[in-house]
Amino acid sequence: MAITLVANTPHFEESFAAFLSTKREVSEDVDQTVRAILARVRSEGDRAVVEYTNRFDRNDFTAAGLAVTPDQIAEAVAGADQKTVEALTLARDRIAAHHARQMPADDRYVDPIGVELGSRWTAIESVGLYVPGGTASYPSSVLMNAVPAKVAGVERIVIVVPAPDGVLNPLVLVAAHLAGVSEIYRIGGAQAVAALAYGTETIRPVVKIVGPGNAYVAAAKRQVFGTVGIDMIAGPSEVLVIADGENDPDWIAADLLAQAEHDTAAQSIMITDDAAFGRSVEEAVTRQIATLPRAETAAASWRDYGAVIVVPDLEAAIPLANRIAAEHLELAFAEAEAFVPRIRNAGAIFIGRHTPEVIGDYVGGSNHVLPTARSARFSSGLSVLDFVKRTSLLKLGPEQLRTLAPAAIRLAEAEGLGAHARSVAIRLNL
Amino acid sequence: MAITLVANTPHFEESFAAFLSTKREVSEDVDQTVRAILARVRSEGDRAVVEYTNRFDRNDFTAAGLAVTPDQIAEAVAGADQKTVEALTLARDRIAAHHARQMPADDRYVDPIGVELGSRWTAIESVGLYVPGGTASYPSSVLMNAVPAKVAGVERIVIVVPAPDGVLNPLVLVAAHLAGVSEIYRIGGAQAVAALAYGTETIRPVVKIVGPGNAYVAAAKRQVFGTVGIDMIAGPSEVLVIADGENDPDWIAADLLAQAEHDTAAQSIMITDDAAFGRSVEEAVTRQIATLPRAETAAASWRDYGAVIVVPDLEAAIPLANRIAAEHLELAFAEAEAFVPRIRNAGAIFIGRHTPEVIGDYVGGSNHVLPTARSARFSSGLSVLDFVKRTSLLKLGPEQLRTLAPAAIRLAEAEGLGAHARSVAIRLNL
Numbered sequence: 001m002a003i004t005l006v007a008n009t010p011h012f013e014e015s016f017a018a019f020l021s022t023k024r025e026v027s028e029d030v031d032q033t034v035r036a037i038l039a040r041v042r043s044e045g046d047r048a049v050v051e052y053t054n055r056f057d058r059n060d061f062t063a064a065g066l067a068v069t070p071d072q073i074a075e076a077v078a079g080a081d082q083k084t085v086e087a088l089t090l091a092r093d094r095i096a097a098h099h100a101r102q103m104p105a106d107d108r109y110v111d112p113i114g115v116e117l118g119s120r121w122t123a124i125e126s127v128g129l130y131v132p133g134g135t136a137s138y139p140s141s142v143l144m145n146a147v148p149a150k151v152a153g154v155e156r157i158v159i160v161v162p163a164p165d166g167v168l169n170p171l172v173l174v175a176a177h178l179a180g181v182s183e184i185y186r187i188g189g190a191q192a193v194a195a196l197a198y199g200t201e202t203i204r205p206v207v208k209i210v211g212p213g214n215a216y217v218a219a220a221k222r223q224v225f226g227t228v229g230i231d232m233i234a235g236p237s238e239v240l241v242i243a244d245g246e247n248d249p250d251w252i253a254a255d256l257l258a259q260a261e262h263d264t265a266a267q268s269i270m271i272t273d274d275a276a277f278g279r280s281v282e283e284a285v286t287r288q289i290a291t292l293p294r295a296e297t298a299a300a301s302w303r304d305y306g307a308v309i310v311v312p313d314l315e316a317a318i319p320l321a322n323r324i325a326a327e328h329l330e331l332a333f334a335e336a337e338a339f340v341p342r343i344r345n346a347g348a349i350f351i352g353r354h355t356p357e358v359i360g361d362y363v364g365g366s367n368h369v370l371p372t373a374r375s376a377r378f379s380s381g382l383s384v385l386d387f388v389k390r391t392s393l394l395k396l397g398p399e400q401l402r403t404l405a406p407a408a409i410r411l412a413e414a415e416g417l418g419a420h421a422r423s424v425a426i427r428l429n430l
Numbered sequence: 431m432a433i434t435l436v437a438n439t440p441h442f443e444e445s446f447a448a449f450l451s452t453k454r455e456v457s458e459d460v461d462q463t464v465r466a467i468l469a470r471v472r473s474e475g476d477r478a479v480v481e482y483t484n485r486f487d488r489n490d491f492t493a494a495g496l497a498v499t500p501d502q503i504a505e506a507v508a509g510a511d512q513k514t515v516e517a518l519t520l521a522r523d524r525i526a527a528h529h530a531r532q533m534p535a536d537d538r539y540v541d542p543i544g545v546e547l548g549s550r551w552t553a554i555e556s557v558g559l560y561v562p563g564g565t566a567s568y569p570s571s572v573l574m575n576a577v578p579a580k581v582a583g584v585e586r587i588v589i590v591v592p593a594p595d596g597v598l599n600p601l602v603l604v605a606a607h608l609a610g611v612s613e614i615y616r617i618g619g620a621q622a623v624a625a626l627a628y629g630t631e632t633i634r635p636v637v638k639i640v641g642p643g644n645a646y647v648a649a650a651k652r653q654v655f656g657t658v659g660i661d662m663i664a665g666p667s668e669v670l671v672i673a674d675g676e677n678d679p680d681w682i683a684a685d686l687l688a689q690a691e692h693d694t695a696a697q698s699i700m701i702t703d704d705a706a707f708g709r710s711v712e713e714a715v716t717r718q719i720a721t722l723p724r725a726e727t728a729a730a731s732w733r734d735y736g737a738v739i740v741v742p743d744l745e746a747a748i749p750l751a752n753r754i755a756a757e758h759l760e761l762a763f764a765e766a767e768a769f770v771p772r773i774r775n776a777g778a779i780f781i782g783r784h785t786p787e788v789i790g791d792y793v794g795g796s797n798h799v800l801p802t803a804r805s806a807r808f809s810s811g812l813s814v815l816d817f818v819k820r821t822s823l824l825k826l827g828p829e830q831l832r833t834l835a836p837a838a839i840r841l842a843e844a845e846g847l848g849a850h851a852r853s854v855a856i857r858l859n860l
Binding site for chain 1: 511513514516517518520521524527528531532534537539541545546547549550552554555565568569570601637638656658659678680681684685687688690691692718721722723724728767770773774775776777778779780781782783784785786787788789790791792793794795796797800801803805806807808809810811813815819820821822823824825826827828830831834836837838840841842844845846847848849850851852853854856857
């Protein structure tokens with residue numbers, strides 16, 4: 001049973017603060033194991049990758065068999081359910097259209113004293129995308145990572161995806177194909193991250209690695225950071241639904257369960273100004289769980305981390321929502337739009353009763369890779385910006401240098417940096 | 431003596447690749463020590479901060495004495511050299527003007543089927559800025575970190591700066607004052623990072639921590655990441671100067687030494703198409719080192735990591751520069767402007783013979799916090815973007831939901847997520 005917290009009762013603040021600081025993730029200590037795998041792949045290349053892959057994923061690949069062939073991709077596309085291919089195509093097009101608007105503009109200008117300044121954006125040259133195997137092998141996540149990279153102009157996108165017991169989700173290949181990615185290797189775990197970071201005889205290294213993974217993948221990404229760039233390390237997913245009593249309890253229950261079914265460590269929270277409605281939603285959750293294909297996962301998540309918070313009015317939900325800083329925030333009440341400007345911390349806001357968060361997971365167009373575990377206080381969802389980088393430009397002529405030199409020399413001297421001062425002064429014959 | 435590599439000679443590629451992969455930083459293993467400090471500050475608050483501060487920095491502060499008072503700030507401003515204050519003011523104004531152009535615009539729009547989408551940017555609520563003590567206590571770095579945060583709209587900026595043996599660089603207080611920061615604590619090391627991340631009785635926690643520090647500070651930032659956001663972990667600084675034979679060797683030597691004097695692990699590289707000019711620069715470096723206040727540091731950096739690379743023509747410098755991906759890149763030749771679009775990887779480009787990198791350190795207006803150690807291949811310098819975060823907005827009415835529902839349900843089912851499918855279907859009475 002989820003916990004219930006009632007605002008304006010004794011100890012609410014303590015209970016809420018404790019709730020906020022609950023850790024949902026047990027971080028396995030896999031650093032040593034991962035370190036050894038990275039070192040072997042770095043020194044032995046393909047040989048180590050093949051050996052780890054065959055051992056951990058129960059494959060019998062050779063180095064030549066690591067790459068998915070064009071025929072295998074074509075076969076996956078031909079064999080896929082046509083309606084699903086159409087749905088993935090719609091998703092791809094909507095993601096591409098939305099992300100195209102995120103492309104930052106270059107800026108080059110001359111300031112009042114004639115100094116030329118600029119910010120110039122360029123795409124990262126190559127990106128590796130980790131795709132998990134097994135049940136979390138989601139084609140939608142392939143699109144959410146690969147399409148923004150394509151939009152950014154990344155020339156080379158490489159997918160790694162393990163094939164445990166030889167099984168590869170064909171829809172992952174379909175999604176890759178739709179995103180325009182054809183370089184795919186059937187490898188996973190820390191060995192795949194190592195191959196992407198250091199390169200092997202078969203796999204050229206990339207410049208940045210993105211995508212979700214298990215504890216080994218996360219640890220490997222942390223360890224190769226610096227050699228390559230990485231994206232954020234995503235934690236378990238969460239949703240906060242703010243709902244008044246005018247909603248259908250079954251709709252809200254379904255939204256809470258859509259989050260809970262992801263992972264036993266996922267978290268679903270509802271804030272409502274109607275305690276009776278809160279109870280109806282809890283009953284609906286219990287009723288719906290029974291019929292879910294992932295009933296056990298959803299039940300464990302709701303039991304361990306679910307929460308219903310009752311507030312005296314919706315106004316009181318705003319500061320709580322900003323402290324929770326949810327990855328996904330649904331505003332399911334009539335005046336939702338008026339609340340949007342007052343929500344400061346959220347990965348994504350789903351506005352109104354007809355915008356279930358699930359639309360954002362698939363076909364809304366916005367990205368479903370969003371900051372988890374309260375990190376929306378300081379970070380953003382995945383976007384085109386994750387696949388570009390900015391170079392500053394500065395250009396002075398002799399006159400501008402003369403104008404700025406005295407201040408630069410003064411500051412260099414104040415900081416005790418004699419060569420800094422000289423590098424400016426020498427150009428003025430000072 | 432710096433190494434010399436000559437392109438188009440046997441083994442150049444091997445030597446260059448080895449040169450690229452040279453590690454300049456010895457990472458001390460301080461993780462265990464830092465972990466203990468963080469845990470104690472987290473559980474004991476002020477008491478632990480005061481004890482560590484007095485022990486490591488040889489202070490005798492009480493908790494009440496950690497904060498710098500308004501009087502102390504006023505005293506520092508009143509006592510500062512007026513020309514230096516003016517130089518800092520010029521720097522502040524130029525940094526503010528440049529960074530104001532980086533503020534990202536919100537985007538809210540309706541797509542062809544009536545779905546409302548948006549990206550909304552908000553400032554991070556509070557930021558802690560770490561400022562090192564001792565010789566690396568640079569007022570210019572205070573401005574480079576605090577001014578973009580102010581421009582972004584961060585309401586609360588907190589500076590921590592240790593006062594080893596009671597000594598605090600008054601210009602750090604002046605720079606803070608000019609940047610509009612008045613909440614300053616005389617603490618440093620892992621204990622300061624812990625205080626900012628977890629809060630104490632005296633110091634309210636912040637949401638993100640930025641700024642450079644030693645190995646303890648870097649390890650502490652890595653460990654509190656997740657609880658708070660952090661900026662990049664900066665490594666030792668580097669410059670790449672591409673210069674033809676028409677330059678004054680003394681100008682280029684001064685530029686190389688301006689980088690080398692920072693740190694024995696700093697790196698100065700020159701690429702030239704004129705071997706004789708290269709030798710003249712090396713002679714000038716040797717001559718100039720002798721007269722520098724930080725001669726020993728500069729000499730060690732140049733000896734251990736300095737490099738002169740001779741190429742047949744400047745054209746050949748471009749692929750090398752893109753592989754080096756220098757933090758600072760100077761283009762000291764007449765046709766510099768034409769090369770700019772062809773440089774893909776660099777933190778900042780200084781264009782032409784009259785733009786020494788040092789101008790960018792102080793008064794150019796662009797930021798001097800830039801990606802080091804080849805990370806310009808995948809990351810950018812500090813900017814306003816580091817102090818804001820983006821929230822996605824999505825809003826559907828019943829009609830849009832009806833349009834997108836079939837594809838969303840199809841994908842949810844393909845991924846085996848029954849509650850996802852239901853969350854959409856239930857709203858259509860499917």
